[in-house]
Amino acid sequence: MALVSVRDLRVSYRTRRGLVQAVDGISFDLHEGEKLGLVGESGCGKTTIAKAFLAILPPNARAEGEILFRGRDLVGMGEEEIREIRWKEIALIPQSAMNALNPVYRVGDQIEEIFRKRANLQKGEAREKAAELFGLVGLNKTRLGDYPHQFSGGMKQRVSIAMAMALNPSLIVADEPTTALDVITQDQVLQNIYRILRQYNKSMIMITHDISVVAEGCDTIAVMYAGQLMEYGEIQSVLRSPYNPYTLGLRNAFPNLRGPKSELISIPGYPPSLLEHPQGCIFRERCPFADGRCAEEKPALLPVAEAHFAACHQKERVDELRALGSRKETWAQMGKSHAG
Numbered sequence: 190m191a192l193v194s195v196r197d198l199r200v201s202y203r204t205r206r207g208l209v210q211a212v213d214g215i216s217f218d219l220h221e222g223e224k225l226g227l228v229g230e231s232g233c234g235k236t237t238i239a240k241a242f243l244a245i246l247p248p249n250a251r252a253e254g255e256i257l258f259r260g261r262d263l264v265g266m267g268e269e270e271i272r273e274i275r276w277k278e279i280a281l282i283p284q285s286a287m288n289a290l291n292p293v294y295r296v297g298d299q300i301e302e303i304f305r306k307r308a309n310l311q312k313g314e315a316r317e318k319a320a321e322l323f324g325l326v327g328l329n330k331t332r333l334g335d336y337p338h339q340f341s342g343g344m345k346q347r348v349s350i351a352m353a354m355a356l357n358p359s360l361i362v363a364d365e366p367t368t369a370l371d372v373i374t375q376d377q378v379l380q381n382i383y384r385i386l387r388q389y390n391k392s393m394i395m396i397t398h399d400i401s402v403v404a405e406g407c408d409t410i411a412v413m414y415a416g417q418l419m420e421y422g423e424i425q426s427v428l429r430s431p432y433n434p435y436t437l438g439l440r441n442a443f444p445n446l447r448g449p450k451s452e453l454i455s456i457p458g459y460p461p462s463l464l465e466h467p468q469g470c471i472f473r474e475r476c477p478f479a480d481g482r483c484a485e486e487k488p489a490l491l492p493v494a495e496a497h498f499a500a501c502h503q504k505e506r507v508d509e510l511r512a513l514g515s516r517k518e519t520w521a522q523m524g525k526s527h528a529g
Contacts, residue, residue: 190260191220192219192360192392193218193219193257193360194218195217196255196257197214197215197216198214198216198256198264199215200252201250203250203251204249209463209464211234211416211463212237214254215416219360219392219394223392224383224386224395224406225394225395225409225410226402226404226424227395227396228400228412229398229413229414233413233460234413234415235364235413236365236396237250239362239364239394241256241263242256242362243275243279244266244275258274258278258279276356276358277358278358279358279361279362280352280353280361281364282353282382283349290345295336296335296340300315300318300319300322300351304356307355307356316333318355320333322351322352322355325385326354326385327347328347342374350366354385360391360392360393361382361386363393363394365397366378366397367397367402379405383406400428400439403424407424410427414435414471415472417471417500419433419472419499420432420435421498422494422496422498423497430494430497432499433501434477435456436499437511438456438520441455441514441520454517454520456520456523457475457520458474458523469482469486470483470486470487470488470502471487476523477514477520478510478514483503493507
């Protein structure tokens with residue numbers, strides 16, 4: 190049985206302008222020890238999924254569908270039930286470690302509080318556990334008495350990783366864990382995360398807009414666009430042989446350091462407003478291969494290869510799509526239509 194089974198997850202927000210469908214019918218599985226990369230443009234619903242897992246959605250949000258964690262539905266749980274799962278079973282590495290720590294409390298005290306309130310440890314035991322966590326993420330335990338402003342951005346992110354690992358959870362949800370860090374520090378933080386996950390055989394959902402982050406350490410990838418799942422499967426299969434034009438477009442914009450030099454190709458246009466609830470394929474306005482069926486019928490997420498699923502009406506002509514989709518002029522024509 191999968192550690193996590195997400196089935197037809199829908200999350201909407203009530204706003205003054207109308208109902209925003211931030212997540213629209215997402216389904217995927219995550220197994221013990223597996224690392225899933227959830228990728229997509231900003232605003233596609235990635236962080237909303239993270240908040241749904243931990244039941245920390247704002248009051249104007251409504252979640253429907255199922256998030257089955259070890260067979261228990263997180264969506265239907267009460268506050269007391271979900272509190273027993275947060276940190277102990279599912280922990281979050283937040284998007285901005287710069288703002289995740291309380292600036293007026295010593296860092297060590299903030300970590301110790303987790304052990305004292307959630308594991309009922311005495312102060313001395315909690316301090317020992319905090320020191321162990323600092324060693325796990327490569328920080329000197331002498332820094333436990335420092336305040337957050339005395340740490341660099343990369344060190345704060347390591348503290349966030351330590352806090353997420355405090356109660357030995359089964360699942361780590363990492364929401365853009367390298368935001369606002371330089372590329373060297375990004376690599377150090379990611380290597381630290383992946384090392385700990387391998388060492389303790391933990392499962393992870395890595396949320397990011399950067400395919401390279403996912404390609405480096407994840408087993409599977411889920412590609413999102415405007416609240417919907419475009420493609421999902423084993424990472425090498427999806428990145429080497431994409432079936433959805435959006436995945437193909439993302440791959441075109443991803444530099445390949447090993448292959449021959451090639452110009453990066455961007456996807457013209459912008460994602461649709463989530464207030465509009467358009468009919469048909471959500472990507473059709475930016476897709477150079479869309480036809481009449483794409484405008485009328487939403488494509489289902491169906492198997493296209495072993496452990497590989499895609500939502501596209503054009504998947505039967507995938508070889509043609511890959512050949513045309515690798516050419517800049519194919520996408521440039523879409524850019525002209527948007528400009529017009």
